[in-house]
Structure formats: C-alpha cells, structure tokens
Amino acid sequence: MRRLLPDQRRRAAPWIVGLMTFVSLVVGVAGLAVIGAVADLSEAAEGRWSLQVTxxxxxxxxxxxxxxxxxxxxxxxxxxxxxxxxxxxxxxxxxxxxxxxxxxxxxxxxxxxxxxxxxxxxxxxxxxxAARLTPYSAELAPLLATLRGLAVLVGGLLVVLAAALAGAVTLAARATLDSNRATLEVLHGIGATDAQLLSLVQRRIALDVLAGSAAGALAALVVMVAALIPARGMLGGYGGGPWVAAGGIALLALLPLVQAVLATLVARRALQQALAEGS
Structure with missing residues (x-):
C-alpha cells in the first residue's frame, strides 16, 4: 500500500519542522543559559555585602x-x-x-x-x-529581575513555537490527504479500512517530521558549537557552567523526538477529522 502513494520529494513539512526545531533548540539553550546565570549570580551574591565609606x-x-x-x-x-x-x-x-x-x-x-x-x-x-553597608543581592536585583523576565519570555516563545508546529503539521496532514485523495478512495474501494489509510498517511508524515527534526537539531548543534567556541573564555563566569551544558545536550537530544511524537499525534487527530468529514 505504501507504494501506491506518490513519493513527493519536495514536501514542505520537513523544512518547516526543521526550521522550527532549529529555532526551538537555540531559544531553549539560550533560556537555559539565562537560568544558569540567575542561579550563579544569586549564589555568588549570597552572604556578600558591599561597604562604602565616603x-x-x-x-x-x-x-x-x-x-x-x-x-x-x-x-x-x-x-x-x-x-x-x-x-x-x-x-x-x-x-x-x-x-x-x-x-x-x-x-x-x-x-x-x-x-x-x-x-x-x-x-x-x-x-x-558616612558608611553604608548594602547587600550584593540588592545591587543585583534589577539585573536578576531582567534575567528572570527573559527566562519567562523564552518559555513563552517555546510554547508559541510548539503551537505553530502543531498548526503546520495539521496543514501538512490535510494537504497530504487532499493531494492523495483519489488514490485513497481507490484503496478504500477495494477494501482498505479507514484505520489502514490513517496509518499509511500518518507514517509518511511521521517520517517527514522526524527527518525535519533531526536536520534542525543538527543545524542547531553546529551553530551553537560555532557560537560557543569563541566565547569559551566567558563561560567560566556567570554562564551556568556544567549544568547548562548538560541541560543543553539533553534538550538537543530529546526535543526532536518529543516534537516528532507531538507532531504525529497532532497529524493523527487531523487525519481522523479529515477522514470523518470525507466519509
């Protein structure tokens, strides 16, 4: 049955998913770095006070x-x-x-x-x-508040990107179904069930999403490594240290898989609705 669907090598879904994966990974690792900087600054300021005598x-x-x-x-x-x-x-x-x-x-x-x-x-x-004793935490409070605001902004961007990915996959699923409607109707006429047709189209979309996620993750890895090598001298300061590195690697490894699973579930839901409307 898989051979009956034409192989559309210029499908847009892998490119869209790859771009969103790339942006999500870069934004996510940047958010981890911001959170690590907040933790490092807070720890460095703990128990430290500034004395000024004029x-x-x-x-x-x-x-x-x-x-x-x-x-x-x-x-x-x-x-x-x-x-x-x-x-x-x-x-x-x-x-x-x-x-x-x-x-x-x-x-x-x-x-x-x-x-x-x-x-x-x-x-x-x-x-x-003439003397004044102030905590480092008070002097760093505006900076920490700004960094925490950036972390919240990063979280919001990731949610928006996930919603955009779901919308793009839904459109891709419906487009795939519509472009192969005649073939699917023939298959349905010779005895193929809706579950079989759903599995057939869903498999193609899942492979597209997985390929796009892997390509986006690889591109993000190359860009982040190229960006961090010149800045390696600054990473020993308030950059999050090993915790951010471990978190970035875990995010880089898991996000493509999570996106592939999420996109497959979204595509399955969209295909079920489209098949129900067409029946």
Missing part, C-alpha cells in the same frame, strides 16, 4: 573595626586605592593622576549563612553616618 580615614577605620568585630563576619576585602585610581582613570584619563581627589573606601564583606546583615547595616548607619 567620610574621613577615621570614619573608614571605625567602620572596619565595627564590622570586623560583629558576629557572622568572616572577612573584609578592601579595594586597594591604586585599583580605585585606575578605575577613575578610565573616566578622567591622565588627569586622574594629577587631581588630588578624595576617594571613598570600598570593601567586600563576607558573612556566614544566617548572619544578621540588616541589623549590622542599621547599626553601622547609626554609629558611622
């Missing part, structure tokens, strides 16, 4: 002594003045070395889990008004 050196010494003697404070890493002047030089140029500008005291304060950082910040504000 007053005199005596104010800075009092603030450091107060923080150093507080419970839960593990260490204070003061930013060297030379590094502050180098940073200032990026904005002012050579004039930064000639100007006698007062520089604030900056330091990173590391606290153990469960420490009362807010209480320490309030106490520091009362005793040393």
């Amino acid at each position: 007053g005199t050196p005596a104010d800075a010494a009092r603030a450091e002594a107060l923080i150093g003697g507080a419970r839960g404070v593990e260490r204070i890493d003061k930013v060297p003045e030379a590094e502050l002047r180098r940073t200032l030089g990026q904005w002012l140029g050579p004039a930064a070395e000639q100007l006698d500008l007062p520089l604030p005291t900056l330091a990173t304060v590391s606290m153990s889990p469960g420490s009362d950082g807010k209480g320490l910040a309030a106490r520091l504000q009362r005793e040393v008004p």
Whole structure:
C-alpha cells in the first residue's frame, strides 16, 4: 500500500519542522543559559555585602573595626586605592593622576549563612553616618529581575513555537490527504479500512517530521558549537557552567523526538477529522 502513494520529494513539512526545531533548540539553550546565570549570580551574591565609606580615614577605620568585630563576619576585602585610581582613570584619563581627589573606601564583606546583615547595616548607619553597608543581592536585583523576565519570555516563545508546529503539521496532514485523495478512495474501494489509510498517511508524515527534526537539531548543534567556541573564555563566569551544558545536550537530544511524537499525534487527530468529514 505504501507504494501506491506518490513519493513527493519536495514536501514542505520537513523544512518547516526543521526550521522550527532549529529555532526551538537555540531559544531553549539560550533560556537555559539565562537560568544558569540567575542561579550563579544569586549564589555568588549570597552572604556578600558591599561597604562604602565616603567620610574621613577615621570614619573608614571605625567602620572596619565595627564590622570586623560583629558576629557572622568572616572577612573584609578592601579595594586597594591604586585599583580605585585606575578605575577613575578610565573616566578622567591622565588627569586622574594629577587631581588630588578624595576617594571613598570600598570593601567586600563576607558573612556566614544566617548572619544578621540588616541589623549590622542599621547599626553601622547609626554609629558611622558616612558608611553604608548594602547587600550584593540588592545591587543585583534589577539585573536578576531582567534575567528572570527573559527566562519567562523564552518559555513563552517555546510554547508559541510548539503551537505553530502543531498548526503546520495539521496543514501538512490535510494537504497530504487532499493531494492523495483519489488514490485513497481507490484503496478504500477495494477494501482498505479507514484505520489502514490513517496509518499509511500518518507514517509518511511521521517520517517527514522526524527527518525535519533531526536536520534542525543538527543545524542547531553546529551553530551553537560555532557560537560557543569563541566565547569559551566567558563561560567560566556567570554562564551556568556544567549544568547548562548538560541541560543543553539533553534538550538537543530529546526535543526532536518529543516534537516528532507531538507532531504525529497532532497529524493523527487531523487525519481522523479529515477522514470523518470525507466519509
């Protein structure tokens, strides 16, 4: 029976499915990278506070002594003045070395889990008004909110792509059925059942979808590898690390199969409705 259907080698379904698979994989891996960046940033900011003292050196010494003697404070890493002047030089140029500008005291304060950082910040504000102790999480909050919004956007895009794939497969299934309507009617007339005809057309669509998904996944793999090789030096930072790599590989392996199964089920439903309308 399979030989009775003409082999349409220029079918559009594999190309549409391949394109959607490619876009879904790239968007999905990008979403995993965003989620990994949120996790890395949140972990890096945990228990870390920023100390800024804009007053005199005596104010800075009092603030450091107060923080150093507080419970839960593990260490204070003061930013060297030379590094502050180098940073200032990026904005002012050579004039930064000639100007006698007062520089604030900056330091990173590391606290153990469960420490009362807010209480320490309030106490520091009362005793040393020129000093301020702020959590890294507060400074990173706008960035984290933006990244979480991007992750939600990625999820929405994947849902839209899945819906578009279902619609494209439905149209392809009906087009295949309509283009082979005469042959199917002959088969039906010589005793073929609706279940047999459904299985025949469904098999062709399933092979198209699987071929398109595999091609899209291969193209996505090539593009992502080519994009990540130049950026390998940045992946050691806030890129998600091995977790994102493992998640990307799993997504790359499973998405074509999931799409093929989903598209086959959608095509079967569309074919059942089309056969019911034609009978």
